[in-house]
Amino acid sequence: MYKEVVGPALDFLDRHGILDSEDAHNLVKSGLHVAESHPLTLALLERFFAYRGIRFTDPRLKVCVGGLELESPVMVGAGWDKEGKCVRGLWQLGASTVTVGTVPEHPQYGNPRKRQFILAPGVALNRLGFNSPGMMAVDRNLERYQGSGIPIGVSLGKNKDVPVEDTSRAHAVVAKQLYHHAAYFEINVSSPNTPGLRQLQNKGPLTDIVQAVNQTMDEMGGRKPLAIKVVPDLTFQAVDDVIQVAIDNHVPIIIAANTTVNTDIKAKYGERWRSEAGGLSGDDPDFRRMSDRIIAHIFRQAGQQLDIIGVGGIKDDWTAMEKIMVGAKAVQVVTGLRGEGLSLPGSITRGLVNWINLRRDVKTINDFVGVSANHPTLMP
Numbered sequence: 001m002y003k004e005v006v007g008p009a010l011d012f013l014d015r016h017g018i019l020d021s022e023d024a025h026n027l028v029k030s031g032l033h034v035a036e037s038h039p040l041t042l043a044l045l046e047r048f049f050a051y052r053g054i055r056f057t058d059p060r061l062k063v064c065v066g067g068l069e070l071e072s073p074v075m076v077g078a079g080w081d082k083e084g085k086c087v088r089g090l091w092q093l094g095a096s097t098v099t100v101g102t103v104p105e106h107p108q109y110g111n112p113r114k115r116q117f118i119l120a121p122g123v124a125l126n127r128l129g130f131n132s133p134g135m136m137a138v139d140r141n142l143e144r145y146q147g148s149g150i151p152i153g154v155s156l157g158k159n160k161d162v163p164v165e166d167t168s169r170a171h172a173v174v175a176k177q178l179y180h181h182a183a184y185f186e187i188n189v190s191s192p193n194t195p196g197l198r199q200l201q202n203k204g205p206l207t208d209i210v211q212a213v214n215q216t217m218d219e220m221g222g223r224k225p226l227a228i229k230v231v232p233d234l235t236f237q238a239v240d241d242v243i244q245v246a247i248d249n250h251v252p253i254i255i256a257a258n259t260t261v262n263t264d265i266k267a268k269y270g271e272r273w274r275s276e277a278g279g280l281s282g283d284d285p286d287f288r289r290m291s292d293r294i295i296a297h298i299f300r301q302a303g304q305q306l307d308i309i310g311v312g313g314i315k316d317d318w319t320a321m322e323k324i325m326v327g328a329k330a331v332q333v334v335t336g337l338r339g340e341g342l343s344l345p346g347s348i349t350r351g352l353v354n355w356i357n358l359r360r361d362v363k364t365i366n367d368f369v370g371v372s373a374n375h376p377t378l379m380p
Helices: 002-015 021-035 038-048 088-093 135-145 165-179 198-200 203-220 236-248 263-267 285-302 317-326 337-339 344-357
Strands: 061-066 066-068 074-076 097-103 116-120 123-126 154-155 185-188 225-231 251-255 279-282 307-311 330-333
Touching: 002 021, 002 116, 002 337, 021 038, 021 088, 021 116, 038 088, 061 307, 088 097, 088 135, 097 123, 097 135, 097 185, 123 337, 135 154, 135 165, 154 165, 165 203, 185 203, 203 225, 203 236, 225 236, 236 251, 236 285, 251 285, 263 285, 279 285, 279 337, 285 307, 285 317, 307 317, 317 330, 317 344, 330 337, 330 344, 337 344
Parallel strands: 074 097, 074 330, 097 154, 154 185, 185 225, 225 251, 251 307, 307 330
Antiparallel strands: 061 066, 116 123, 123 279
16 A cells, blocks of 8 residues: 555655655654554554554564664664654564664754655655754653663764864763663764764774763663664775774674765766765665675674674565675664555564575574675675
8 A cells, every 4th residue: 555555645745845755754753653652543553554463573583783682683773763752653563673863962953955855766865964853852752661661772963063072072972861761872973964974984083982972871880782883885994994993992783884975876866866965775776785785894804793783775574684694683774664664664574584484494583694795796
């Protein structure tokens, strides 16, 4: 129903300026927020929007990512629920965890609108720019999930006007404020939509941020799993620098990868997009391949020391399994929820079980991790 009717209708409304895709997204979030507020509406949400009408899991899908125990490898990534207002709804639809944010210290409008574009079904370009109500509002929103048992991730970011010398403090203060809500943290220095942000992936500034966040967690009562999110546009040498920072500073997870600014990939959807600011994500095979190559490289270099969360172009169980087979222990969906609908997490979860059932030599999903990392197409 979604792919045949709802999705094309939203694309039509967006193309003709009737309903901006960002407004459509906000309407869906508001609906989820309302639905999760009462047991009856939450049950109706599951009945009508979860894959096959019921939340599903299987013990063979359990994974441990950087010390974080998850009931399945299927996560909702940062960027979908920036405010932390529909975590339970997304969990009810099949996600094992939801990463909220990216969250900066202070409220921030982000870049001027229009700032989100649907280039093709399932393919998006955005330059939102860390639009957020800020850490205090997110803190209040997440209070409703205390005691829920749902593992919540928090993506840490900085405000646009924060000077370089204050960057590490800006990340650490958000970690301190949201520490009691978070099951894990993610450092987002890979968005293309905040000027100069991607330069923070360099060894020096990245090390400062990681150490500040680690120190804050130590002061708050103990370290929680921490991840660094990278871009698919990095060279393997630059990725190796991130790997070294992670290993040297006891960061257990790398997330690969954020949106791409590759101009040739953008131009596939029309020459006007080549120079359009923002990052592309979603169901593009070249973008998906970039992400896969980065994941495979990290796995080959440090698969015994780091866990990898794969993101980029995941739209079904095959594309999720592709990420797992090149080295990811877990996967995140974001743009895929727009392209495929809210039933996507549950659909992928059931599909992964089918992959296990098809192989007599496989006992759990973990047996698939990294089996294709040395494929020639993934090599430098």
